[in-house]
Structure formats: structure tokens, C-alpha cells
Amino acid sequence: NAGVTQTPKFRVLKTGQSMTLLCAQDMNHEYMYWYRQDPGMGLRLIHYSVGEGTTAKGEVPDGYNVSRLKKQNFLLGLESAAPSQTSVYFCASTTGRAGNQPQHFGDGTRLSIL
Amino acid sequence: DQQVKQNSPSLSVQEGRISILNCDYTNSMFDYFLWYKKYPAEGPTFLISISSIKDKNEDGRFTVFLNKSAKHLSLHIVPSQPGDSAVYFCAADDTGTYKYIFGTGTRLKVLA
Numbered sequence: 678n679a680g681v682t683q684t685p686k687f688r689v690l691k692t693g694q695s696m697t698l699l700c701a702q703d704m705n706h707e708y709m710y711w712y713r714q715d716p717g718m719g720l721r722l723i724h725y726s727v728g729e730g731t732t733a734k735g736e737v738p739d740g741y742n743v744s745r746l747k748k749q750n751f752l753l754g755l756e757s758a759a760p761s762q763t764s765v766y767f768c769a770s771t772t773g774r775a776g777n778q779p780q781h782f783g784d785g786t787r788l789s790i791l
Numbered sequence: 792d793q794q795v796k797q798n799s800p801s802l803s804v805q806e807g808r809i810s811i812l813n814c815d816y817t818n819s820m821f822d823y824f825l826w827y828k829k830y831p832a833e834g835p836t837f838l839i840s841i842s843s844i845k846d847k848n849e850d851g852r853f854t855v856f857l858n859k860s861a862k863h864l865s866l867h868i869v870p871s872q873p874g875d876s877a878v879y880f881c882a883a884d885d886t887g888t889y890k891y892i893f894g895t896g897t898r899l900k901v902l903a
Contacts, residue, residue: 720835735890779827780891
């Protein structure tokens with residue numbers, strides 16, 4: 678089982694460039710999430726989705742867009758990358774709303790904006 | 792406004808001893824609390840959870856205690872092993888939303 682797969686694993690961008698991070702899960706999970714992890718900040722929620730075709734803003738959504746056209750995929754886009762978006766990005770998914778349903782995480786995408 | 796706080800950025804423990812990681816929260820409406828472990832260059836993995844209606848949950852070497860009146864939970868690892876060296880995140884299920892709120896993490900180092 679692949680679980681949650683993030684593509685790419687590493688990327689370096691120049692300020693102003695755009696890119697899309699891909700998250701794919703093979704567990705038929707309804708809920709998917711994008712987080713960023715910065716030193717001393719823990720995991721902060723960027724956007725999330727409660728099902729195919731739905732998206733919602735998290736704690737730090739500015740500068741990012743998302744799409745969930747297929748249940749298994751959740752895309753995170755940076756339209757015009759800024760150095761402040763240098764971070765490690767994690768995608769997660771979970772099966773249900775119940776609180777004790779843990780999230781399954783991908784291994785992250787390390788993104789550097791120069 | 793940080794609703795879930797892990798005030799100790801790091802902790803060092805000798806192999807075989809007990810590791811105690813702490814987490815405080817401010818919202819008394821949280822239903823579930825979860826602990827995740829994260830190794831470098833990997834995503835967090837689920838470790839153990841506890842419902843707000845319980846005060847203890849145990850799974851092998853890992854036990855989570857919940858003190859609702861103090862809005863405090865702790866993760867005990869006994870005995871600690873070098874392979875437990877990782878960053879541990881506390882998280883809370885944000886009741887009424889579809890979100891989880893994470894603490895900032897505690898880096899545990901178990902010394903052989």
C-alpha cells in the first residue's frame with residue numbers, strides 16, 4: 678500500500694514562479710489536508726477538503742490555492758511563489774469525521790523559494 | 792492564539808527510563824487528543840489517542856493521560872528506547888469542524 682504520496686519531494690523555485698504540489702491517496706479517504714511545517718511553528722493547516730469537489734480555507738491560506746477534482750487527489754498551487762513560502766509541506770488524509778480517526782501523512786515536499 | 796501548546800521544545804532521556812511529554816490546551820470542547828511521532832524526512836505517524844471522556848489510554852510502552860480540569864495531557868513512554876528519538880506532536884480534534892489543531896512539537900532524544 679502506497680498510502681499518501683506527495684510529488685515532488687524537493688523543489689527550488691525563484692520568486693514569482695508558480696508550481697503545483699500533488700497529493701495522492703489510495704485509501705479511499707474522504708478528507709484531505711495540506712499543512713506547512715516551519716521551525717517552532719508546528720503544523721499549520723493551509724487548506725482542506727471534506728470530499729471530492731470541495732475545498733475550504735485553513736489557518737494560513739493566503740498565497741495558495743487548492744483543487745480536489747478527484748477523490749484520491751488533492752493539489753496545492755502556488756501562483757506566485759514568495760520566500761515566505763519556503764517550508765516543508767505535508768499532505769494528510771483521513772477516513773472520517775470522528776475525532777479518533779487519525780490522519781495519514783505523506784513524507785512531505787521540501788520547497789525553497791529564492 | 793495557540794489552542795494546543797507544547798511548551799518544551801526538547802527533552803533528553805536515558806535509555807530504559809521514562810519519557811514524559813506534555814501538552815496543554817485551551818478549548819474545553821475538544822473531543823479527542825492524538826499523539827503523532829515524526830522522524831526526519833518522513834511524515835508524522837499516528838501513535839496513540841484518547842477520548843475526552845477518558846483519563847488514560849495505554850498501548851504497549853505508550854500511555855496517554857488526560858487531566859480535563861487542568862486542560863493537560865501527557866504521553867509516557869516506558870521504557871524509552873533509542874528508536875523513540877523523534878519529534879512528538881500533540882493534536883486535538885477541533886469539534887464541529889473537520890480540522891485538527893497541532894502543537895509545535897517536542898523533540899525527544901533517548902540516549903543509549
